[in-house]
Amino acid sequence: MTAKRMTRIALCAALLAPCAWLSIPTQPPFTMQTFGVFLTLLLLGAADGAMAIALYILLGAMGAPVFSGFNGGVGALLGPTGGYIVGFLLLCPIFGLLCRNRAGLFTRALALFLGLLACYAFGTLWFVKVYGDTKGPITLIAALIKCVFPFIIPDLAKLALALWAGKRLEKYGK
DSSP: OOHHHHHHHHHHHHHHHHHHHSEEOOSSOEESHHHHHHHHHHHHHHHHHHHHHHHHHHHHHTTOSOBGGGBOSHHHHHSTTHHHHHHHHHHHHHHHHHOSSSOOHHHHHHHHHHHHHHHHHHHHHHHHHHHHHHTOOOOHHHHHHHHTGGGHHHHHHHHHHHHHHHHHHGGGOO
C-alpha cells in the first residue's frame, strides 16, 4: 500500500469524526455522519472506503470521542444505536458491487441508497434487540418510527450533497 493511499484512507477516517460531531441533539441525533460515509465511498471506492470506515469505528471502539456527542468506547457501539454505526460497513460491499467500473451518477446514487437501506435494516434490528434487552420490548414499527423514518429525508439530502461534493473533489482524486 502506498503512502498516498494510506493517507487518503486516514484522512477520510478522520473526516468522519467531525461529521458525527455536527449534530442536532435529538434521540438518536441528526448528524452529518452518513454524509461522511457517502463521501468516503465516493472518494475512495468500496475497498479503501471500507478500510476508512472500519478505522473510524475502531478508533471509536478504543475510546476516541469520534461518535456523535463526542462519545466513544465499546459501550457506544454496543448501545441501542451502535448498530447504525456498525451498519455503515454494509454500504461498502453494496457500493462495490454496483460501482465496479466508473459508474455513472445514477448508479452511484442507487448504490449509496441501497447501502443506506441495508444500514437502516441492520441498525434497526440491533436497536430492537438492545433496546428490548435494556428498556423493555419494542416493536419493529416503533423502532422504525423512532430511528429510521425521521432520518430518511435528511439522509437523502446528505446523499445528494455527497454526490455533489464527490464530483467537485473528484479532480483531486486518485
